[in-house]
Amino acid sequence: MLNALWNDDAGGFHPASAPDFLPDTRLREVQLRRLRAVVARAYERVELFRTRMQERQLTPDSIQGLGDIARLPFMVKTDLRDTYPFGLFASPMSDIVRLHASSGTTGKPIVVAYTQEDLNVWAEVMTRTFASCGLHRGDILQNAFGYGLFTGGLGAHYGAETLGATVIPISGGNTDRQIMVMRDFGVTALCATPSYFTYLVERAAELDADLRDMPLKVGIFGAEPWSDAMRTRIEEAAGIKAYDIYGLSEIIGPGVASECEAQSGLHVFEDHFYPEIIDPDSGEVLPDGEEGELVITTLSKKAMPVIRYRTRDITRIIPEPCACGRSIRRIRRIGRRSDDMIILRGVNVYPSQIEAALLTVEGTLPHYQIILTRDQGLDQMTVEVEITPEVFSDEVRVMEQVRARLAQAIERIIGIRVTLSLVEPRSIERSQGKAKRVIDRRGD
Amino acid sequence: MKLQQLSLFLENRPGRLDAPLEAIAAAGINILTLSLADTAQFGILRLIVRDWDKAKQVLENGGWVVNLTEVVAVDVEDKPGGLAAVLKVLDQAGVNIEYMYAFSSYRPGKAILIFRFEDPDHAVKVLLDQNIRALDSDELIHADA
Structure with a gap:
């Protein structure tokens, strides 16, 4: 039935998006079940996590309700560096089918791992991301996120293919060719960092190419904070709708949260990534609506479960329901990272x-x-x-x-x-x- | 008669003036006259060249932001009071001068003044009323010949 709806050209609903609309009680059930499983997995298989649980006299059975997550220790970026390269893996290498790494500005990078099941989840959340930005089968997506160790390129790639869009895996750089491809291939959607897209618009103007005259209608931007004022400029200069997406390598890559067509906060795919907002100084969990640091727990990651990861991104959960009808909660756009301060x-x-x-x-x-x-x-x-x-x-x-x-x-x-x-x-x-x-x- | 003047933004750092001048020279374009306005932080280079549209193209291709402005050139007696006579005419008519610069002419006894007026058309008319004729680009180019 869902597939029939999707294959109807007029349909704006992709079957993968179904979890976006789960009733609240059902969503909390899914989250609790997955939380208990991921905590048990990390406890059994990851030494750092088990040691920290034991220091607090906790066992996987300590998690009886979702609220018990607040009893668990935080993870921070240095935990990933200190265990470099494979110290946080919860799967044997024979089950790990992909590695990515994020270049640290200082010293060693951090390494993240995926089982096939993890990759499937990643493709699913990116499909839901594109669907919520209004993309369909038939869209032609120019993926200017970098391909390689950076998670952006491949993360968006598989999600867009799963959606049924036509993907152009052009990666970043070679701006003149990007503009040529955009025009000649009739590109309707583009993924990039907002700063690169700004440059692309500027370069197009130098080449007497006006993006507003091209079929491009949607831009999907992520990997760095950008302001609403910048969004307005981009939308006017390129004649597109510009959507903000959010993700980080430590959690999965892009696909943690995405704006919908309401452009009013980013829906967190919280059946896979459980969000909390904490006071960055005290570590106390703050109620929905209050601003603080975003903490995320991967509820379904197999190769590298990440529990209560401190993202350093400052935002708040928007408790009100969204006009688009999705029941998964939203976070306000990330304007700032505590690291950038x-x-x-x-x-x-x-x-x-x-x-x-x-x-x-x-x-x-x-x-x-x-x-x-x-x-x-x-x-x-x-x-x-x-x-x-x-x-x-x-x-x-x-x-x-x-x-x-x-x-x-x-x-x-x-x-x-x-x-x-x-x-x-x-x-x-x-x-x-x-x-x-x-x-x-x-x-x- | 009005002339086209090219203006370029330059950072106030050693060597910043060389690059645009070299680019123009490489394109075989001769500069008739120039003026450089500078502040502690940046400079504005103003150029009058033979072939302004070609020079503009060359500079824009080189990545400079180029501004095109209409200026008015007049020649005056190259002697004490030559400039003052023209300024008096402008002053009496209430014409506002944004800035000006001067150079010696090809014709003995003449100096050329370049004016940037708020309202160049009005200024040209005021000058003409007093029999001061604005030079056209050919007359300036001959100055260079």
């Missing part, structure tokens, strides 16, 4: 705030970089912003006004005066994946 003279500043401020000033998609220095013991922030044809004038007075307007916009939002430096076009390095927005020279 810059502490400047005692004030917390996030790159996303700077981005939002710059976008309030007339112009175009800004390329910017934040440079932190220390001068006589005092932290200084310089924001470098590339000038665009729209803001450039031959008059010094006008350019000084642009500079002042940008600096004031930032000061209004973060409450600190920064040095604003206009720089030449293309002087800030273009990223093909995650953008590097902050350069910290305070330790130099």
